[in-house]
Amino acid sequence: MEETLKKRIKELEEELQRKEKCSVREKISEMSAEVVDSNPYSRLMALKRMGIVNNYEKIRDFTVAVVGVGGVGSVTAEMLTRCGIGKLILFDYDKVEMANMNRLFFQPHQAGLSKVEAAALTLNAINPDVVIDTYNYNITTIDNFSNFMETIRTGSLTQGPVDLVLSCVDNFEARMAINAACNELGQTWFESGVSENAVSGHIQLLVPGVSACFACAPPLVVASKIDERTLKKEGVCAASLPTTMGIVAGFLVQNVLKKLLGFGEVSWYLGYNALEDFFPRMQMKPNTNCDDSFCRQRQLERPPPTPPPTPASAEPQEVLHDDNEWGISLEDEDAGDQSAYGGGDIKGLVEGVRTAYSVPQPSDNTSDVVQESEISLEELMAQMKSI
Amino acid sequence: MEETLKKRIKELEEELQRKEKCSVREKISEMSAEVVDSNPYSRLMALKRMGIVNNYEKIRDFTVAVVGVGGVGSVTAEMLTRCGIGKLILFDYDKVEMANMNRLFFQPHQAGLSKVEAAALTLNAINPDVVIDTYNYNITTIDNFSNFMETIRTGSLTQGPVDLVLSCVDNFEARMAINAACNELGQTWFESGVSENAVSGHIQLLVPGVSACFACAPPLVVASKIDERTLKKEGVCAASLPTTMGIVAGFLVQNVLKKLLGFGEVSWYLGYNALEDFFPRMQMKPNTNCDDSFCRQRQLERPPPTPPPTPASAEPQEVLHDDNEWGISLEDEDAGDQSAYGGGDIKGLVEGVRTAYSVPQPSDNTSDVVQESEISLEELMAQMKSI
Secondary structure, eight states, X not given: OHHXXXXXXXXXXXXXXXXXXXXXXXXXXXXXXXXXXXXXXXXXXXXXXXXSOSOGGGGGGOEEEEEOOSTTHHHHHHHHHHTTXXXXXXXXXXXXXXXXXXXXXXXXXXXXXXXXXXXXXXXXXXOTTSEEEEEOSOTTSHHHHHHHHHHHXXXXXXXXXXXXXXXXXXXXXXXXXXXXXXXXXXXXXXXXXXXXXXXXXXXXXXXXXXXXXXXXXXXXXXXXXXXXXXXXXXXXXXOOOHHHHHHHHHHHHHHHHHHHHTOSOOOSEEEEETTTTBOOEEEEOOOTTOSXXXXXXXXXXXXXXXXXXXXXXXXXXXXXXXXXXXXXXXXXXXGGGGGGGTSSSHHHXXXXXXXXXXXXXXXXXXXXXHHHTTSOHHHHHHHHHHO | OHXXXXXXXXXXXXXHHXXXXXXXXXXXXXXXXXXXXXXXXXXXXXXXXXXXXXXXXXXXXXXXEEEOOSTTHHHHHHHHHHTTOSEEEEXXXXXXXXXXXXXXXXXXXXXXXXXHHHHHHHHHHHOXXXXXXXXXXXXXXXXXXXHHHHHHHHOSTTSSOOXXXXXXXXXXXXXXXXXXXHHHHTOOEEEEEEOTTSXXXXXXXXXXXXXXXXXXXXXXXXXXXXXXXXXXXXXXXXXXXXXXXXHHHHHHHHHHHHHHHTOSOOOSEEEEXXXXXXXXXXXXXXXXXXXXXXXXXXXXXXXXXOOXXXXXXXXXXXXSOOOOTTSOOEEOSOGGGGGGGXXXXXXXXXXHHHHHXXXXXXXXXXXXXXHHTTSOHHHHHHHHHHO
């Protein structure tokens, strides 16, 4: 009898061990380009042979902070993990819910876990070579914000500043917190966002002192004294789609790879309008009267711009913009699509983007205020800031 | 002693049961828009309240066949599963390898399983409401091809034809097989592809008799009698990135949703050039001299085109194209980007796309034959066909 019981225990233990063990592979000390089925890096190292990237292995030196591990942030973290990034630092304070299952990444059995904890478990199973730190808190409270700043400043693999901060949050307050931290630290970051109707999104590169910061455009939410939280009505939830979230995460990580590994052209702003498959690109220069004193300080520290080396250069062309009533300089990188933004004055530009990003089709009456209000204030802010 | 052993057995059994059970949720008989954390469909049903989709629940009636469950196909299947598609039919004959871990979806513990089997397990855990059929075979052999045709013809939830076929394969032969089947059956399908240098891709809608089919443009591989398999050198593998694959899957499923649920504008062809964040859109009409007799037959069955209702209509404009030496009519939907395709003649168009899709930057010498050969013949074919 005792023997039978002991045998059963052994069987069960082995079965459990198998289930635990099979989810994690061994660490790999050096990236290899060897073309064998067992090498998880062969298709990435092939980017060198294809002439796309000079030194792919360098990806292991970089640290990226992802703030917000929701529809965009979780896929962003997974893509960077599969690419073999050196270190990821994840910030979120939400729990996984069944209502998140319409986006990629989280699975039903993770419902109830904290998002950062669940994400770290999955990412570690996918690629144990990536160092993953998690912070299960809201970065906008005073104590957490100072810890967030310190983590950004010292969180890299060599205890220096992280290489990039990626904003994947869903609210204005958190974006402003990231913006304030990055301006003070002179930290380059990417912003991302998806509209509440789920059919548009964008990514944006912010280099303190060089590009407009998130506070450079007049903060309408602040100016009009609207508390964003009162906009969220009881029983009303935003729409979301795995497609739009996945595409925005893809754009974000692709531009992160281009920036870190030095290939291709990094977009300053790349928008996505799913209804029309329309992709606006543009650039916004900083506001010399920005409310954020660190933004103004970073602008003063910026060396004077050098003229572009050749007229056909892919570098931003400093001569294209006009000044406007807000003191913000605008550049439209896609000259062929000027008309889409209303011809150049900032009112026209904002309305153009409103049209492109709001629910109605081009044939609808887009001047209708009720229709325009279907795009969230937060998203409208993001769109206005980014043009 | 016996008590202790029995207690240990109970513990282990419970632990195992927890591990098995937690991976699947209960089925949901009807999609609800109720905004509670436990509802996996709340964010999708919100598309109705946001004015994007009239009848989201209809998604449960549709059947989509996904041919190829690799970097694009697996993410495509996951997105459709999370959207709550009625039925998915998956075709593939590969096994999961560690070398696939640089793309989304598959995880290390699935290495060695067949791709369709591993995918079905994961997808069922994510959303058990989706009916998933799998075919673990190569569609290009004679027997399998006839089974493939039959499955497309009778595979829907009501034993009729599937609603869409999605080509997510990585070779010319399989694309031609899907093309032949869809022309014969009059089956609408989407093609997708990612270049071997990992930094460009495309999706394309093919409606037999209405748009160019995959055989309408001269099949260079056939014409030049090159066996594609001899192009794959020993020890050389293509590069791939989770970003590009995820973006192409996102474009594909977004256009599938637009087509099935009737919102927005479906793209005939949407390209993605990651190095420049450039997105060509265009349309190609069928070749009246196409080698595929079923393509010619479908063209004859097509009702004569009606003039567009208004000049500003989003419908394809039948007047924009020029005939050319191949008898193929071309339309460039993005008039502002004409110059990118070399000004209009088909040689220029092909070269323009070659430039955009090949490894070298615009400033490099793109007429260098060695550089051009770095883009796969198969991908070049796909690009040539799609302009």
